[in-house]
Amino acid sequence: QVQLVQSGAEIKKPGASVKVSCRASGYTFTSYYVHWVRQAPGQGLEWMGIINPSSGSTTYAQKLQGRVTMTRDMSTSTVYMELSSLRSEDTAVYYCARLSSLAYYFEYWGQGTLVTVSS
Amino acid sequence: EIVLTQSPGTLSLSPGERATLSCRASQSVSSSYLTWYQQKPGQAPRFLIYGASSRATGIPDRFSGSGSGTDFTLTISRLEPEDFAVYYCQQYGSSPYTFGQGTKLEIK
Numbered sequence: 001q002v003q004l005v006q007s008g009a010e011i012k013k014p015g016a017s018v019k020v021s022c023r024a025s026g027y028t029f030t031s032y033y034v035h036w037v038r039q040a041p042g043q044g045l046e047w048m049g050i051i052n053p054s055s056g057s058t059t060y061a062q063k064l065q066g067r068v069t070m071t072r073d074m075s076t077s078t079v080y081m082e083l084s085s086l087r088s089e090d091t092a093v094y095y096c097a098r099l100s101s102l103a104y105y106f107e108y109w110g111q112g113t114l115v116t117v118s119s
Numbered sequence: 120e121i122v123l124t125q126s127p128g129t130l131s132l133s134p135g136e137r138a139t140l141s142c143r144a145s146q147s148v149s150s151s152y153l154t155w156y157q158q159k160p161g162q163a164p165r166f167l168i169y170g171a172s173s174r175a176t177g178i179p180d181r182f183s184g185s186g187s188g189t190d191f192t193l194t195i196s197r198l199e200p201e202d203f204a205v206y207y208c209q210q211y212g213s214s215p216y217t218f219g220q221g222t223k224l225e226i227k
Contacts, residue, residue: 035216045156045164045207045218061215062120095163103170104211105154109163 002026004034004096004110011116017084020113022096029077030054032099035106036070036081038092048094051079086117121146121210125219131227138195140222142208147188152212155184155193158221159204167206168193200226 007021022034036048049060051070058070069082083090093112100107122145132138142153150171156164166175168184171191181196195202203226208219 037218044220045158045209047209047216047218050214050216059214097163099211100166100169103173104152105166105169105175105209106156106164107166107175112163 002098002108004098004108006094006096006110006113009114009116011118012086014087014117014119016086016117017082018086018115019080019082020094020096020115021078021080022110023076023078024053024098025077029074032101034070034072034079035097035099036068037095037097037106039095039112040089040092043092046092048081053077053079083115086115088117091115091117120215121148121213121217123208123210123217123219125206125208125222127222128220129223129225131225132198133227134198134200136198138193138198138202138224140193140195140206140224142186142191142193142219144189144191144210148191148210148212150187152210153184153186153191154209154211156207156209157202157204158207164207195224198224 072079096110097106098108153171155168158164172184
């Protein structure tokens with residue numbers, strides 16, 4: 001079965017960087033783009049960007065351009081999301097997600113990674 | 120960027136009642152690309168309705184979606200206790216693939 005397993009919670013200081021991983025299994029890694037979505041405490045869902053695991057090409061939300069980098073490791077079927085110059089507003093649960101094979105919706109989600117930015 | 124505006128922000132109803140949630144887009148969205156998700160505390164979102172009106176496998180038929188263009192609706196015909204949650208619409212028609220801000224469905 002399809003699984004997306006994320007790395008554990010992180011606590012970072014303002015100005016630092018964080019790198020969250022998402023290991024995929026149960027399907028052909030290079031066949032589906034992986035998205036990242038975040039959710040600040042008590043807030044809604046924010047789409048952050050997308051990576052094509054086959055080519056490594058990425059598209060990022062304009063708001064995060066220059067601070068976010070998504071990469072992949074094909075040998076371990078893992079995608080990474082790195083966010084730099086962290087500020088308190090980046091405190092959120094970060095999810096990786098994959099589209100269904102049938103239609104345009106996120107069918108598979110990672111369990112979420114809480115990133116806390118605090119001095 | 121397509122902005123999705125959901126209303127109301129909070130909906131207070133009792134079990135057995137009918138819930139009607141709205142999602143309005145700032146630009147036309149193809150129905151194929153409009154999805155409704157349900158999220159409960161501490162959980163990742165779960166897809167309910169895709170293509171604006173198609174129920175995902177295992178989703179009870181009390182959930183239905185409708186709409187086209189810029190106006191979409193999620194209807195829950197008879198609320199069950201487990202339906203009280205936050206609901207989001209999302210469009211996948213054009214990047215960035217935006218979400219609405221959510222409607223919280225709470226028990227009255």
